[in-house]
Amino acid sequence: MNTLPIQVVPALPTLKQVLWRSGCPPHKAGSDIEHSASYALDTLAELSGDAGNGVLLFDTAGRPSFLEGIWPERRITLLIATLGEKVDTLLAGPATLNRFMLDSAASVAVETYMKTLQAAVAEYLNMVPTKRIAPGYGDFPLSAQKEIIKLFPDSGVVCNESFMLTPIKSMTGVTGWIPQNN
Amino acid sequence: MDSAKQLKSLLAERIVFLDGAMGTMLMNRGMPAGVSTEIWASEHRRELSEVHDSYIEAGSDVILACTFGGSVSKLGPGTVPVNRILAEAAIKAADGRAIPAASIGPSGELIKPVGNADWMNIYNGFLTQTKALTEAGISVFFLETFTDPRELKAAILATRDACPDGFISAHLTFSDNGRSGAGTSPTALAMFCEQLAVDAAGANCSTGPEGLLPVISELAMFSTKYITAEPNSGLPDSRGFYAMSPEQFASATEEMAWAGASIIGGCCGTTPSHIKALRRAVGIRSTEKVTKHSLQAFTSVDRVVTIGNAMLMVGESLNPTGRSDLKKAIKNGDHARIISFGREQEKADILDINLGLERLIPDGLVSRVFAGLCTGSPLSVDLSSPLNIEAAFMQLGGIGLLNSLMAAEKHIEERVGILLRHGGYAVLLPIDENGLAETPEARLKVINRGLAVLKEHGFPANRVFADPIVKALATGADPQCTLSTLMLFKKQGLLTIAGVSNVSHGLPHRDGINSAFLAALAIQGLDAGIVNVTNPVTARITAGAAVLAGRVNPADIDFPEDEDAENTGAEYRLRKALVRGDTAEAEAAASVLLDSGMQPERIIEECLAPAMDKLGSLYSAKKIFLPHLIAGAEAARALMALLKPRMQVMGKESHGTIVLATVKGDIHDIGKNLVSLFLSNAGFNVIDLGKDIPSETIVEAVRVNNAGAVGLSALMSSTASRMEEVLQLLQKNNLMVPVLVGGAVVTKEFAAQIGAFFAADAYSAVEAARKMLK
Numbered sequence: 001m002n003t004l005p006i007q008v009v010p011a012l013p014t015l016k017q018v019l020w021r022s023g024c025p026p027h028k029a030g031s032d033i034e035h036s037a038s039y040a041l042d043t044l045a046e047l048s049g050d051a052g053n054g055v056l057l058f059d060t061a062g063r064p065s066f067l068e069g070i071w072p073e074r075r076i077t078l079l080i081a082t083l084g085e086k087v088d089t090l091l092a093g094p095a096t097l098n099r100f101m102l103d104s105a106a107s108v109a110v111e112t113y114m115k116t117l118q119a120a121v122a123e124y125l126n127m128v129p130t131k132r133i134a135p136g137y138g139d140f141p142l143s144a145q146k147e148i149i150k151l152f153p154d155s156g157v158v159c160n161e162s163f164m165l166t167p168i169k170s171m172t173g174v175t176g177w178i179p180q181n182n
Numbered sequence: 183m184d185s186a187k188q189l190k191s192l193l194a195e196r197i198v199f200l201d202g203a204m205g206t207m208l209m210n211r212g213m214p215a216g217v218s219t220e221i222w223a224s225e226h227r228r229e230l231s232e233v234h235d236s237y238i239e240a241g242s243d244v245i246l247a248c249t250f251g252g253s254v255s256k257l258g259p260g261t262v263p264v265n266r267i268l269a270e271a272a273i274k275a276a277d278g279r280a281i282p283a284a285s286i287g288p289s290g291e292l293i294k295p296v297g298n299a300d301w302m303n304i305y306n307g308f309l310t311q312t313k314a315l316t317e318a319g320i321s322v323f324f325l326e327t328f329t330d331p332r333e334l335k336a337a338i339l340a341t342r343d344a345c346p347d348g349f350i351s352a353h354l355t356f357s358d359n360g361r362s363g364a365g366t367s368p369t370a371l372a373m374f375c376e377q378l379a380v381d382a383a384g385a386n387c388s389t390g391p392e393g394l395l396p397v398i399s400e401l402a403m404f405s406t407k408y409i410t411a412e413p414n415s416g417l418p419d420s421r422g423f424y425a426m427s428p429e430q431f432a433s434a435t436e437e438m439a440w441a442g443a444s445i446i447g448g449c450c451g452t453t454p455s456h457i458k459a460l461r462r463a464v465g466i467r468s469t470e471k472v473t474k475h476s477l478q479a480f481t482s483v484d485r486v487v488t489i490g491n492a493m494l495m496v497g498e499s500l501n502p503t504g505r506s507d508l509k510k511a512i513k514n515g516d517h518a519r520i521i522s523f524g525r526e527q528e529k530a531d532i533l534d535i536n537l538g539l540e541r542l543i544p545d546g547l548v549s550r551v552f553a554g555l556c557t558g559s560p561l562s563v564d565l566s567s568p569l570n571i572e573a574a575f576m577q578l579g580g581i582g583l584l585n586s587l588m589a590a591e592k593h594i595e596e597r598v599g600i601l602l603r604h605g606g607y608a609v610l611l612p613i614d615e616n617g618l619a620e621t622p623e624a625r626l627k628v629i630n631r632g633l634a635v636l637k638e639h640g641f642p643a644n645r646v647f648a649d650p651i652v653k654a655l656a657t658g659a660d661p662q663c664t665l666s667t668l669m670l671f672k673k674q675g676l677l678t679i680a681g682v683s684n685v686s687h688g689l690p691h692r693d694g695i696n697s698a699f700l701a702a703l704a705i706q707g708l709d710a711g712i713v714n715v716t717n718p719v720t721a722r723i724t725a726g727a728a729v730l731a732g733r734v735n736p737a738d739i740d741f742p743e744d745e746d747a748e749n750t751g752a753e754y755r756l757r758k759a760l761v762r763g764d765t766a767e768a769e770a771a772a773s774v775l776l777d778s779g780m781q782p783e784r785i786i787e788e789c790l791a792p793a794m795d796k797l798g799s800l801y802s803a804k805k806i807f808l809p810h811l812i813a814g815a816e817a818a819r820a821l822m823a824l825l826k827p828r829m830q831v832m833g834k835e836s837h838g839t840i841v842l843a844t845v846k847g848d849i850h851d852i853g854k855n856l857v858s859l860f861l862s863n864a865g866f867n868v869i870d871l872g873k874d875i876p877s878e879t880i881v882e883a884v885r886v887n888n889a890g891a892v893g894l895s896a897l898m899s900s901t902a903s904r905m906e907e908v909l910q911l912l913q914k915n916n917l918m919v920p921v922l923v924g925g926a927v928v929t930k931e932f933a934a935q936i937g938a939f940f941a942a943d944a945y946s947a948v949e950a951a952r953k954m955l956k
Contacts, residue, residue: 022808095812164850
């Protein structure tokens with residue numbers, strides 16, 4: 001297991017992505033809703049310094065596996081990305097339109113962050129990813145979340161007894177890697 | 183293995199990557215603005231080859247020949263040689279490293295009645311182009327950037343005729359409003375492609391990947407074909423530059439893989455860097471299995487009419503029997519007048535078009551009438567000659583109905599090919615070579631024979647509406663025979679249709695008899711009735727019968743909107759401000775009302791309550807969305823803050839106390855907070871305990887506050903089990919209060935299992951709370 005020296009800056013989602021995530025088609029939004037979505041993006045931009053990520057690489061090549069021969073360079077990465085604690089503070093409190101839009105924007109932002117991170121790993125390894133999964137996807141048990149978080153002790157992300165992450169806008173991912181020419 | 187087979191084989195394994203834009207890449211290599219891309223490319227093979235190579239190197243599995251604008255109307259006599267050269271260039275560049283394919287764009291002409299082109303000429307143009315491409319060795323075709331489904335159909339049919347075993351992906355391009363330029367929805371495209379001989383349905387260009395994502399999701403939901411997504415890189419700025427970086431494009435486009443797309447590439451503004459980033463983001467993975475919704479529907483260019491809910495009303499009035507004005511218009515070839523008669527039946531779900539004795543129909547009238555009515559209600563082709571039927575179906579931009587087929591082999595053989603080619607449903611009559619079967623059992627037998635013949639031709643039973651036959655009472659017919667036949671048909675699971683008004687033919691007071699018979703048939707489950715849709719009673723009977731037959735929930739019946747446009751006073755201003763979520767205007771209008779001496783309780787009753795009802799109905803009808811609902815609720819909260827201090831008796835209006843909490847272990851509360859806001863505005867006294875709340879604390883809060891109900895939220899399956907724990911603890915403490923549950927993983931079934939009420943969202947939570955605390 002190696003820690004890869006990859007740190008990426010979280011890219012902000014677009015206004016349209018935030019509006020879709022909020023449940024509102026962009027052409028139906030109107031100026032007030034758009035203004036609220038813009039406010040959410042501006043807020044996230046100010047908080048970008050609070051974000052962080054980590055990458056662990058597992059090289060399983062050479063170990064006995066039914067994949068031997070068809071996937072000779074077996075590599076798996078564990079990824080973690082978080083927007084940090086400040087977003088949680090801003091999301092706390094009674095429901096308002098601005099809080100709701102910030103929640104929507106932060107949800108897309110952390111997913112975009114994870115994608116940016118994976119793209120950077122692809123560049124670093126010069127390999128093609130498989131589908132990225134996370135605990136809770138298919139039959140990948142949610143309880144694995146706790147084990148993954150243990151591997152990132154310095155990330156500032158914690159997992160509670162219900163396998164939920166804090167800060168709330170954090171996510172993990174597991175990606176397999178295939179050689180470019182395969 | 184030919185390219186089409188190769189592509190299908192690859193699709194069975196994983197998501198396939200297309201290339202990106204061609205025109206901008208050629209411009210970067212010296213192509214001047216304003217020239218024909220296809221002609222320039224055919225004369226600059228080296229540059230063209232460089233573009234193909236760059237996409238293959240970036241990871242494109244499929245490269246598209248530079249033939250998007252290679253139509254007859256654009257290239258004239260050069261169509262065949264230019265398309266051949268460009269196809270050969272793609273095949274040579276692919277050289278076993280990629281799959282060569284053709285891009286087919288719109289003809290450049292608009293079909294009548296919007297433009298001047300005849301549908302058949304457009305079809306012939308596409309046939310010339312696709313034959314040239316097929317002869318050059320192409321067997322994979324991407325029909326791209328169409329806006330009119332009628333033109334898309336011409337391209338599909340021509341391509342299939344030119345290359346019977348080819349792979350065809352048929353696309354429309356969509357605006358931000360989720361519709362094509364002609365008004366076609368993704369669902370309509372999905373329905374259309376389900377019945378036509380295409381391998382994939384898709385969307386390209388549009389307004390960037392974010393705008394295309396909901397389109398792709400909708401297509402994937404309703405289509406069993408492969409789904410193709412080719413977004414552009416956003417819209418260009420005033421200088422023609424596309425602002426979306428390859429990474430942004432890839433990040434947003436990857437969502438389409440999750441939404442169920444099997445073939446992904448780029449359109450305008452994308453480059454090999456975009457495709458490289460896309461391949462890196464999506465990676466090597468199989469197509470996502472998304473939940474499919476089985477839907478049967480009639481469609482027109484701009485409408486989808488679902489089969490199987492309430493009885494469909496088929497407008498019967500475009501039939502010259504007993505209509506001298508229509509007879510005259512047909513005789514004079516006055517298609518504008520006939521179209522106008524058709525538009526009078528705007529309430530029809532489907533519009534039946536019968537033009538009387540077909541040998542008397544002037545040349546070209548069938549095409550002109552069906553083309554003129556291709557938008558609005560989907561059409562029923564009530565014609566008998568195969569030539570006229572095909573002329574009518576050519577003009578449809580969606581899935582129509584053929585009225586009708588007799589259950590006789592030769593009769594079916596002559597017509598079923600048209601339905602298989604153009605798509606469509608058929609009305610099947612219990613009439614064969616021996617005439618009309620008389621008894622219900624005999625009618626079912628004849629229908630089954632007809633279905634067997636249709637099946638032999640590859641036409642499925644679920645696209646057939648069986649007609650139990652309505653005969654005129656005046657001829658001594660027994661209407662009970664129709665009802666019994668209908669029941670037999672329904673028992674066998676057939677779709678059904680009937681010409682209801684026939685029953686009163688030749689009798690006085692026809693409306694009353696027709697209405698009574700319509701009600702009887704609709705309650706027995708008739709799926710489509712050919713009726714007088716201009717009679718307002720028809721729609722009411724149809725809606726009422728749908729409820730009685732258990733097909734529609736009584737709450738889902740549409741009522742006319744209560745418009746009070748004439749009221750422009752402060753009360754109207756306040757209601758409007760609340761609906762629009764305009765807090766400042768709501769406060770200003772409320773102040774005017776308070777200053778005029780209006781009591782706060784009256785403001786709540788006459789302004790707030792109806793505004794909240796209006797918001798709810800707009801939200802249910804998807805005319806507004808969650809952020810609008812929240813903005814409205816915020817304005818309502820501001821209003822309540824203004825009114826409460828002035829109310830004489832605080833809490834007088836409370837509908838009861840409800841304890842709200844997100845359960846122990848769950849730290850997400852945005853949904854619960856919305857429920858809290860909505861319940862407060864609706865007049866409930868809400869004790870909001872917050873998130874991550876132990877079950878014991880919730881129970882204690884119920885006891886201390888003497889609450890009448892509890893609302894619990896949970897985001898994940900790992901915490902939903904806490905809900906049951908709360909219920910058990912309440913029971914143990916003899917606190918028999920109803921519990922409402924909701925949250926991302928919570929379902930109606932789960933709620934029923936643990937003995938709780940369920941709310942899917944904040945708005946329905948209010949409705950549920952009203953029932954619980956009644």
